[in-house]
Amino acid sequence: MRAVARVLLLLCAGCTAVELPAQGVLRREVDRVLNTYWRGREGYAISAKEERRINRGDGNPGLYGELAPEGARRLAEEWGLCEGGKAVATFADLGSGVGKLVVQSYLEWPGVHRALGVELSATRAKRALEAWEALLLSDEAFELRQMALNLAGDNDATPNPAEEVKLLHGDLLDADLSDVTHAYVSSLCFPESLIFDVSLKLKQAPRLRAVASLQPLNLDSGARLLALPTSWTSRRGMGTIAHFYDLG
Numbered sequence: 001m002r003a004v005a006r007v008l009l010l011l012c013a014g015c016t017a018v019e020l021p022a023q024g025v026l027r028r029e030v031d032r033v034l035n036t037y038w039r040g041r042e043g044y045a046i047s048a049k050e051e052r053r054i055n056r057g058d059g060n061p062g063l064y065g066e067l068a069p070e071g072a073r074r075l076a077e078e079w080g081l082c083e084g085g086k087a088v089a090t091f092a093d094l095g096s097g098v099g100k101l102v103v104q105s106y107l108e109w110p111g112v113h114r115a116l117g118v119e120l121s122a123t124r125a126k127r128a129l130e131a132w133e134a135l136l137l138s139d140e141a142f143e144l145r146q147m148a149l150n151l152a153g154d155n156d157a158t159p160n161p162a163e164e165v166k167l168l169h170g171d172l173l174d175a176d177l178s179d180v181t182h183a184y185v186s187s188l189c190f191p192e193s194l195i196f197d198v199s200l201k202l203k204q205a206p207r208l209r210a211v212a213s214l215q216p217l218n219l220d221s222g223a224r225l226l227a228l229p230t231s232w233t234s235r236r237g238m239g240t241i242a243h244f245y246d247l248g
């Protein structure tokens with residue numbers, strides 16, 4: 001009962017967050033580039049063979065869905081990454097699909113200095129890279145990142161998107177998390193064994209301060225609950241409950 005009350009409270013806080021006009025422009029531009037450059041590069045369809053390899057017969061971790069752009073904004077608000085000041089955080093999406101959340105975090109969250117995505121599906125990782133490289137070539141990544149930093153009052157930094165965003169193909173359990181401060185795990189369909197291994201992996205990440213996961217993790221700290229809009233929840237619905245952990 002307490003947890004439900006907390007979710008509602010946090011939901012209300014998320015809804016009432018004031019959006020400044022210039023921030024609204026940035027967000028609409030980010031939505032536009034995510035729609036444009038990722039068209040035809042969606043993460044849903046991969047071969048049955050690849051899906052079998054990812055699922056390894058245990059659970060369904062290869063099942064696809066995305067955090068909606070509004071869900072990403074709630075995540076950033078909850079972590080205080082929308083605010084100004086020097087960008088110091090390194091964000092990682094572990095199981096990053098076609099990389100939209102990673103790119104959104106970099107373009108839109110001024111508190112993030114570097115963004116990393118790790119994805120096991122070769123097809124999704126390839127689509128992520130293709131979309132990101134097309135966006136880099138257009139210079140829109142640079143321009144939107146600069147707009148986000150300027151909006152946050154940082155007029156000195158020169159963005160270097162090609163260096164500051166990494167979209168990797170591989171197993172999240174093998175990823176180098178040594179610089180990561182904030183991690184998101186879309187773990188809803190992860191089997192118990194993978195949840196166990198992810199928890200161990202995260203406990204060993206030396207700079208990790210905050211984690212959000214769609215399934216509870218074992219991280220030696222209590223979780224706050226917050227509903228995040230996703231591609232599989234209705235636009236008017238609450239979203240999917242995520243577990244937020246603050247680490248030492």
Ligand SMILES: C[S@@+](CC[C@H](N)C(=O)[O-])C[C@H]1O[C@@H](n2cnc3c(N)ncnc32)[C@H](O)[C@@H]1O
Binds near residue numbers: 064067
């Ligand atoms: C539900 S999707 C989430 C996509 C993205 N994070 C988002 O929220 O928009 C989960 C992704 O995790 C990937 N995945 C599953 N097991 C993985 C592993 N061990 N290492 C890396 N990625 C994995 C799947 O292939 C899938 O693309």
